[in-house]
Amino acid sequence: MSPIRYKQLDVFAARHGGGNPLGVVVDAEGWSDARMQRFAHWTNLVETTFLMPPRAAGAGYLARIFTPTKEIPFAGHPTIGSAHAALDAGLVTPDAAGIVWQECGAGVLPIRVEGSGQARELFVQAPKARIVGDASCAGETLSAVLYGVRLGALAPACVEGGRRWWIAEFADEAELRGWHPDHAAIRALAIATDTLGLCVFARSAEGLAVRAFPAGVGIVEDPASGAANGLIAAYLAERDTTGTLAKGYVVSQGREVGHDARIIIRIDGGAVWVGGRTNTIIDGSVDWRDL
Structure with missing residues (x-):
């Protein structure tokens, strides 16, 4: 054989x-x-x-x-x-x-x-994505997860495309990297809303810093999330059409869990490429x- x-x-x-x-x-x-x-x-x-x-x-x-x-x-x-x-x-x-x-x-x-x-x-x-809900769809479960966090310019949203995540922008990179989330609260959010969990991002010098918490499938923190980053890109393409990230950017992810991922995002004519x-x-x- x-x-x-x-x-x-x-x-x-x-x-x-x-x-x-x-x-x-x-x-x-x-x-x-x-x-x-x-x-x-x-x-x-x-x-x-x-x-x-x-x-x-x-x-x-x-x-x-x-x-x-x-x-x-x-x-x-x-x-x-x-x-x-x-x-x-x-x-x-x-x-x-x-x-x-x-x-x-x-x-x-x-x-x-x-x-x-x-x-x-x-x-x-990436599969075509769409925003399917805002913070009101999650009620108190999302509020409990993000309690005390300084959020960024774009409002949290639930985005679906191949998989479904909650996405939230943090005020800055230091806020994101220093965050100690309540993982039980993220799991409750994932279960209540039938999502993988929460993906958060902040703008950085190179593009974005990202952290992903797919508690819905039992993972505490993902070091490199291609599908989740595709959804973030689709979210930005719809909500921030004239910003500096509108054509693409580089993602840093995983440092908080001992990794160092580099994910490249390109946005071309509405299509999102993750690589x-x-x-x-x-x-x-x-x-x-x-x-």
């Missing part, structure tokens, strides 16, 4: 070890749902992906995304990391426009390839047998 290729990646990393870890089983054709879920539970990473031949026309491959407890249709860092692994494994090559097409639970998504080797950056076009660099940390094979 041929070895099953496996990679462990560092996605959206400004430095090695600074991004969000991802496990990728490259040769997952024939794996059952139960086998994938059991392996994802064993890795205990935020997400593990499984690459296999595509089902949809036009796609180069299919990426299925699992948390330790369930399959999800879309997330940003697993999408970028899966494309990185598929390119390195020779499963796909960019078309004439520099695009690879990845099938996942959210459909067939374009991923733009820029550069090569260690300097390569990948960008996924950055990925490092391959472990490149080998997996021996995973059915019970």
Whole structure:
């Protein structure tokens, strides 16, 4: 039996070890749902992906995304990391426009390839997002989370696009980085409003500083959130159309939990592209047998 290729990646990393870890089983054709879920539970990473031949026309491959407890249709860092692994494994090559097409639970998504080797950056076009509620929709649960926080110019909102988050702007970067949130209150907000939780941002010299708290899926703080940053970008594109961030910016995330993620946002004709660099940390094979 041929070895099953496996990679462990560092996605959206400004430095090695600074991004969000991802496990990728490259040769997952024939794996059952139960086998994938059991392996994802064993890795205990935020997400593990499984690459296999595509089902949809036009796609180069299919990426299925699992948390330790369930399959999800879309997330940003697993999408970028899966494309990185598929390119390195020779499963796909960019078309004439520099695009690879990845099938996942959210459909067939374009991923733009820029550069090569260690300097390569990948960008996924985020699912179209929309604002679905303001602070009044959350009642006292959002007020309890943000009690005592100095907020920024834009009002908090609930934004949906692939996933659903509450988003709030803080007054400045120091306020954001020094915040000690009530995680139980964020979980209560996530449950009450059927969202992942709260993502907060503040304007910085380079673009934005971001922190994400997906308590709705049991994560205290996410070091690098591609999907959440896509929603922030869509929120800014709608609410701050003439600002300095209207065409794109760079995000710093994860320093508060010992990481150093660098996520690049581009806003082009209403489309939001989320991207950055990925490092391959472990490149080998997996021996995973059915019970």
